[in-house]
Amino acid sequence: MRVSGDTLTFLGTGDAMGVPRVYCDCEVCTEARNTGVNRRLRSSVMVECGEASFMIDCGPDWRFMMEGLGKRKMRDMLITHAHFDHIGGLPEWSDACRWLGEKGRLYAPADVLEQIVRQYPWLPRQMEMTAVDDGITLGGWEISCWKVNHGKNGYSYAYRLQKGEYTWVYNSDSINLSPAEKEPLKGLDLLVLGTSFVHETAIFESRSVYDMKEAAQLLSEVNPRQTIYTHMSHDVDVRKELPLSEGVSVAMTGMTVDLSK
Template identity: 50%
Template sequence: MNITFWGTGDAMGVPRVYCSCAVCEEARAGGENRRFRSLIQLDDASFGTLLIDCGPDWRAGMEAAGLRDNVTLLITHAHFDHIAGLPEYADMCRWLGRKGKAYAMPDTIHEILARFPWLGSQIVFIPIQEPLTFGDWDVRCWKVNHGKNGHAYAYRFSNASTGRSFAYCSDSIALEGEELEPLGGLDVLILGTSFYEEPYPFETRSVYDVREGLRLIDQLKPGKTWFTHMSHDIDVARDYGLPAGTAFARTGLTISV
C-alpha cells in the first residue's frame, strides 16, 4: 500500500493568516513548512483509493493528486479541519451523477448530518459497527482521547497475508489502556503532534506534542513513525535530533507499507 500525505497541518494550517513567525513566513514563500490540513490518500491494488478525512483543503489535494472522480472516504471525527471539504465532495458527486461513500462511526455521522443535513442526498454515510475489510486489508476503528475536544477515532490497517500493518492516529493525547492496544506491533505509525513541546496547561490541550509522542513511541516501538497534524511551532527544516525511524511528514510525501 502507498500512503500519500495531502496535508500535515493542524486545524489552522501553516502559514497562519495572522502570523509572521519565521515558520509561517517560510511557508508563505512556498517553503517546506507549507502545510494543508491533515489528510492522507491510500492506494492499494486490492481496493483502489481511499482518503482518510475530507478537510477544507480537500479540493486542492484532489487537484494535486490528479483525481477527477469520487473516492471513498474514512472519517476520523467531525471537527472542521477533518470534514469541511464534504460539501465540495458532495457537489462533485452530484455533477458526476453518482453517490459518494463515507465510512465513519455512528456518532460522527450524526454530528456531520446535524451540521450539513443535505449531504445525505449525495453521500452514502456507512456507520462503522464492526471491523471493515478493504481488499487485502482488515481495518479496525476505535475511540481515542482528544483532550479538551472530547474524542476522535483512529484506524489500524492490517494485511494478514503480508503481516504488515499501520495506524493513523491524527488527533489524540494521553492515550492509555485499551486506547493503546491497537497501536502495538505496527510497521508504520502516523501520529499527530501539534507542537514540539506545547507550553499550555494540559487541561486546555487536545493533541500530543513531539516530546510526548517520542515517549509513546519508546513504549510502542513501531517500525517507523511519521508525525503529522503540525502547527507553526514545528519547523520541518530544523534538526530536532529525532531518533532513527522517526520523522516529520511533508506535504506530498508518499510512503509504502
Template identity: 60%
Template sequence: MTRLTFRGTADSMGVPRVYCDCEVCNEARLTGENRRYRSVLQIEDEELGQMWIDCGPDWGRQMEAAGVRAPERMLITHAHFDHIGGLVEWADACRWLEQRGDAYSPAEVINEINDRFPWVNRQIQFNKADDGLTFGGWQVQTWKVCHGKNGYSYAYRFDHQGTGRSWAYCSDAIALSEDELKPLYGLDLLILGTSFYEEPYPFETRSVYDVKEALVLLNDLRPARTVFTHMSHDIDLRRDYVLPEGVEFARTGMSIEL
C-alpha cells in the same frame, strides 16, 4: 503494494496561519517548505482502492495536487471542521459527476455530520464502521481515542491477513489510556498527530500530543516506522530535531510505500 501520500499534514489552522507573521508562517508563504494543508491521507492499494482519510476544507486543492476528480471511498476520523469541512465540496462534485460518494465512519460521527450538513447525504452514502471493515485482505478497525479538551476522535488500524502488514492512523489524540493504546502496538507503521515540539500550554487545555510526549510513547509502542502529522506552525521542517531512527515528520505530498 500500498502507497500512502500525505496530502495534508497541518493542525486545524493550517500553515501559514492567516493572522501570523512568525518565521515558519512567513517561510511557508515565501518558499513553501513549511506550507501545510489540513491533515488528509491518500491511500492507493489494489484491495483498499483509492481511499482517503478525512475531508478537510483544503480538499479541493489536495485533490488537484493528486490529479484526482473523486475518491473511491473515504474514512472520517471525527466531525471537527478541519476534518470534514470539504464534505460539502465533495458532495457537490458527486452531483456534477452524477455519482454517489462512499464514506465510512463510526455512527456517532455520522450523526454529527448529518446534524451539521444535513444535505450532503443526498450525494454521499455514509456507512457505519463501528464493527470493523473488510476490503479484500485488509481488516480495518476503528476505536475511540481521547482528543483532550476537544472531546474525542477515532483512530484506524489496518491489518492485512495475507502479508501480516499492519499500520495505523491516529491524527488527533492525547492522554490515551492503556485500552486506547493497545491497537497501536506492534505496527509496521504508525502515523501519529503531534502539533508542537514541546507544547507550552497547560495540559488540561490541550488536544494533541507534542513531539516529546510522542517519543516517550514510542518507547513502549515500538512501531517499525513512525511519521508525525497534524503539525502546527511550531514545527519548522528546516530544523534538525534529531529524531530517532525510523521517526520522521510528514511533508506535504510525501509518499511512502508499505
C-alpha cells in the same frame, strides 16, 4: 505474504489552522508563504491499492488536494471525527458527487456520522453512509477503529489497517492515551501520529494533541517499527533538526510511503 504495491500519500500534514496561519508573521509562517517548505494543508492521507484508492479525512483543503493530484473524483472516504479541519471539505465532495452522478461512500463510526449529518443534513442525498464500528474492508485492508482521547476537544477515532503481514495505524488527533487506548498501537509496522508542537507550553488541560516530546514517550511504550508525525502547527520547522527518535520522521506534503517496508 507482504502487501504489494500499496502506498500511503500525505496530502495534508497541518493542524486545524494549517501553515501559514493567516494572522501570523513568525519565521515558519513567513517561510511557508515565501518558499513553501513548511506550507501545510489540513491533515489528510490517501491510500492507493492497485486500481482502488481511499482517503482518510476530508478537511477544507480537499479541493486543493484533488487539484494537486489531478484527480476528478474520489469514491471512498474514511473520517476520524467531526471537527471542521477533518470534514470541512465534505460539501465540496458532495457537490462533486452530484455533478458526476456517482454517489460517494462515506465511512465513519456511527456517532461521527450522526454529527456530520447534523452539520450537513443534505449529504445523504449524494453519498452512502456506512458505520464502521464493527470494522470494514477497503482496498483489501481490514480496518478497525477505536475511540481515543482528544483532550479538551473530547475524542477522536484512530484506524488500524491490516493486509497480509503489514499493519499500520492512522491516529492524527489524540493525547494522553489510556493503557486500553494504547493497546492497538502495539505490534505496528507503521504509526502515523499527530504531534502539533515540538513542545507545547499551554496548560495541559487546554491541550488536545501530543507534542513531540510526549510522543517519544508513547513510542517507547508501543514500539512501532516506523513512525511518521503529522498534524503539525507553525511551531514545527521542518528545515531544522527536530527531536526525533530512531525510526521517526515528519510527514511532508506529497510524501509517499510504501506500505510493505
